[in-house]
Amino acid sequence: MEILVCVKQVPDDYVEVHLDPASGTPGVSAIEQVNNAFDAYALELAVRFCEANGGSVTVASIGPESSQSSLKNLLAVGASQAFLVSDAALSGADEGATTSYLSQLVEKCQAEHGSPFDLVLCGKESTDEISSQVGAMLAENMGVPFVSSVVEVSPCEGGLMAKQETEAGYSNYQVTTPAVFTIAKPNYDPRYPTIKNKMAARKAKIPTFSAAEAGISTQTNRVTCLGYTEPPKRQAGVRIQEKEAAEAVNKALAMLADAKVL
């Protein structure tokens, strides 16, 4: 099985993002860029699938040239190759434009890889915009089966079985290949690289293309951001810090009674 994993670089989501007062836009420039967590889950799931069933995992990304270092981290944990498209003309793309660029990049990666992909994976959402649209749109654009929030993939007669996490449990879907899945958090964590793999990945060259080299033509955004605000802040209230727990509890309960919320 030849698998392509689409990866987005996002600001490290352990850091809280606020508006930059000068520009009025999200202040992300000082935050380290990392691989989107759900994309890293997708890679681990793909690598595990290929370890069990054969095949290889390719990574594709669109972003600044500095993305190379985080893509190298993925080569160290099981991806066999990675391709990057870096072009200022593609920045600021909305979900529809990103979908268009990715589907053109899938073609380019197939040409470079020398064989078509059976499965394209995306994280179920990115931790920055959290719009959860691109995977679904990509499947539509490619005209192939789509299953969202997948946590397990296994081979079956005629194609693949995908286990989708749902609010109340799970659903199993059978698809023919090629297919597009989005990946939710499986019940395991991505592996850590061995030192040997890390060293090898550091030396790897990641083919980086301009939009023209990748055969990508630009598309106009359909989503326009008119502006940003921050939600109203809550005021911190009273802090209770007592030596005796019982006293703290009594104080707190008295305050709850006063506020008539008990």
Add this chain to the structure above:
Amino acid sequence: MNTIVYLETKEGKPLGGSLELLTPAAALGTVTAVVAGVSPEVAQEAAGYGAPVLLLEGELGCDDALVAALEQVIREKHPDLVLFAATQTGKDLAPRLAQRFGSGCVTDATAVEGDETHKVVFTRPAYGGTILEKLALTGEGPMFANVRTGSYSRPQTGAAAPVETMAAAVAEDAVRAKLVETVTEITELVNLEGADVIVAGGRGMVDAEGFKLVEELAQVLGGVVGASRPAIEAGWVSRAHQIGQSGKIVAPTLYIACGISGAMQHISGALGSKYIVAINKDEDASIFDVADVGIVGDVKEILPLMIQEIRKKNG
């Protein structure tokens, strides 16, 4: 403006979160509510909220079939705007249809408002909820959005609007992902969205035994148990209890956060609470920045005493 509201159903009934969408839709102009997989009686009941209902009939038990059927409806009705509840299904259907129509799509809208220049302006949270974006949509087809449950209240019921029935013709090749089975693992009813009191626990509860204190406090307060992601991942409680970005967005009168540090991904789901109490032994925990009352202390000492005191009060 002409809006289609897709009424998502669960066990043959429209979800509350999708009935709420009739409110912003009606404020924008005319509305058609589209529903599939329910009896004519339930469709009739839905029409009691004032919008005409279009009942789709046919084999519409999976997303692929629903997308095909809704595509057909949209081609016939030419709406300006199509709204979904921001559920797992709504988040799958909206972008797929938007792509088919060359449209823009908004996820997790918390406000959908008419605008002279842009027709509609959408508000949505990004970056885990610390930032709100105002978005406008252009594109060839109608505008698509899914809207967070709790953003609007559902309209009053009154005189019933008409119900129209339409047979959805879904081509055989439209169903690309075959639904083999659906398994329900979580049978408990967890009504976090409607709860008046929520007691939520996080990593600071240490273990499953510790988390039981959260359940006990919820019980004596007549509240519902909530949890942050670490508690879910540790397996102390099912994901039906999760509050935050990847769980439920709640707005109770009283929210008690026990052993929760206050990561934005979690707390953004509870900021609509009227009164927040936080218990945490780390005095620098960011949960204290949003709490009306913050107790600095060990949850394992505080909670048993609190449970005991409230039991006394309850008699």
